[in-house]
Amino acid sequence: KAGVTQTPRYLIKTRGQQVTLSCSPISGHRSVSWYQQTPGQGLQFLFEYFSETQRNKGNFPGRFSGRQFSNSRSEMNVSTLELGDSALYLCASSHGTGDQPQHFGDGTRLSIL
């Protein structure tokens, strides 16, 4: 069974640009969550999508947005990039029932110059 696939693995952008990250969940998983991870900050929850609807949202500015498609694939978009957005962005999928674990992709490492 294929795992969670995130693309691209690495991105280099400059301030002010925007970026779109993609996540394909494990087959059968309907929930996709996005996290930002920076050194010393741990995993910061961005949002969760379930059946194409945003079900939970963390405390990030509106520059961070996402969506989910009918096949459960999800994209995350960050607009007007700032230096502080440099981080590892992780996607995790699960069945979405709350009692099943999330499984993480390898992440997209975003660097802002």
Next chain:
Amino acid sequence: QKEVEQNSGPLSVPEGAIASLNCTYSDRGSQSFFWYRQYSGKSPELIMFIYSNGDKEDGRFTAQLNKASQYVSLLIRDSQPSDSATYLCAVNLGTGNQFYFGTGTSLTVIP
């Protein structure tokens, strides 16, 4: 406020010893509890999960849950240098599927 707290460490144990990692959580409504291992530069990988009070064993790993005291722990028996990583504790309220992660405990197993 929903919080998950872990001792950031670093925790160092000699090879072959038992490593004990602890996690406390604030929301008594938490239903599901998960332990992840994260190697430097890699993404978190699931070790095990527990729902009921008591112990759950999987190979060298044992998860312990005490809902009355609101803590969950992970024991690693016969620790190996390959166990050196950051261990993340996560809880889920069981509704809405939002996971709350601790900041992780760094474990070093000394050969």
